[in-house]
Amino acid sequence: MGSIQANPASESFEAQAHLYKHIFSHINGAVLKCAVQLRIPDIIHSHGQPLTIPQLASKLEVHPTKTASIERLVRLLVHNGFLAETKVNEEEQEGRRKHILSLHLLSYLWFKEEEKTIVESAFGLGFWDLLERDHQYMKSFNEGMASDSQMMNMALRDCKSIFDKLETLVDVGGGTGTTCRIISERYPNLKCIVFDLPQVVESSSGSHNLTYVGGSMFESIPFADAVLLKWILHNWDDESSVKILNKCKEAISKKDEGGKVIIIDAVLKEKEDDNDMAQVKLLFDILMMSTLNGKERTEKEWNKLLVSAGFKHHKITPLFGFRSIIEAYP
Structure with missing residues (x-):
């Protein structure tokens, strides 16, 4: 080095980087919307204390393959100040996903399904397959x-x-x-x-x-x-x-x-x-x-x-x- x-x-x-931040800023709103749709704030409030990611995923009843995705969404919400994390447990938030191409589609329902990506859920094809078609x-x-x-x-x-x-x-x-x-x-x-x-x-x-x-x-x-x-x-x-x-x-x-x-x-x-x-x-x-x-x-x-x-x-x-x-x- x-x-x-x-x-x-x-x-x-x-x-x-500043340009990219603004181009993809809509993701922040989409993530927040999905957190509300998943009732993450209500779940945390009802629990009365911080939740771990596995605990939150269990209460959300998301598909088992989506637990890691919940963690990554929570990470963005913490960064944006909507949630906080403690040194013992991570206080959790939400789950939501973003869209492909220029579409604002899907939301919390993706977390209940097995499909790997929202693109697959929406179009029945993966991203690279869509490129091949168009x-x-x-x-x-x-x-x-x-x-x-x-x-x-x-x-x-x-x-x-x-x-x-x-x-x-x-x-x-x-x-x-x-x-x-x-x-x-x-x-x-x-x-x-x-x-x-x-x-x-x-x-x-x-x-x-x-x-x-x-x-x-x-x-x-x-x-x-x-x-x-x-x-x-x-x-x-x-x-x-x-x-x-x-x-x-x-x-x-x-x-x-x-x-x-x-x-x-x-x-x-x-x-x-x-x-x-x-x-x-x-x-x-x-x-x-x-x-x-x-x-x-x-x-x-x-x-x-x-x-x-x-x-x-x-x-x-x-x-x-x-x-x-x-x-x-x-």
Whole structure:
């Protein structure tokens, strides 16, 4: 971490986080509404003392698979000051979920069902399946991810130590290749591969050190010195993330010579982050939970995930506003 200087683009990343906070601010109202619909305030008041998350879930009679979701919703309500937590037990609140695309749908009823996400409850299909069905929305989604990736350009000047000594890099789930193209241009001796679904990369063209490969990250990943996962793992639950990380580990060609997985994702640090930054991360957590059955993770949860996937050690560097770089070594 000492080799990376303070990010001169920090103001831009803070502005991005501020923008996201307002874009997704409707989630706060939706969560509060669901808490009322679930009668969480009444349940807490009737109990007369703080409730643990399992106790609250039991009284709410939510589906057994939704207990962890209740905990994450409670975490946002606590952050927003609607509930408080004690050092012994967590005082609880609510449960509510958010919507997909631009729809304000569903609510507390989702907690009574088995479906993994509100998207599945509403449409009968998962988020990625909906993208596959609607090519225009897929195009908009990829354009949005590419726009976000442009922010990388401002921070990569400080990442020389991260890409130093690497000869090859594969960007898993790299979409149209914006991030990888920026890296390939900044580090011309680094051979970069954008790896995504065939229909995503089929019309993309590369350069002398940038190529595109189609495939599934759950099946096999092209060999490289390092694997990049930018904003990928928060889309998936722990079980799926471990599978992805295992495939990444298999693809690393220099396991004993600095080979690694480079993860760009959020790390929840409520006690350390300022209010706005913590708010953005928690809003994204609800968004991932309701849309994709994914999650934003604490440092402890990242450690557990990487250990489960067989990585020996890792280091976390805050560098991209509300996201960090996590370097994981097999």
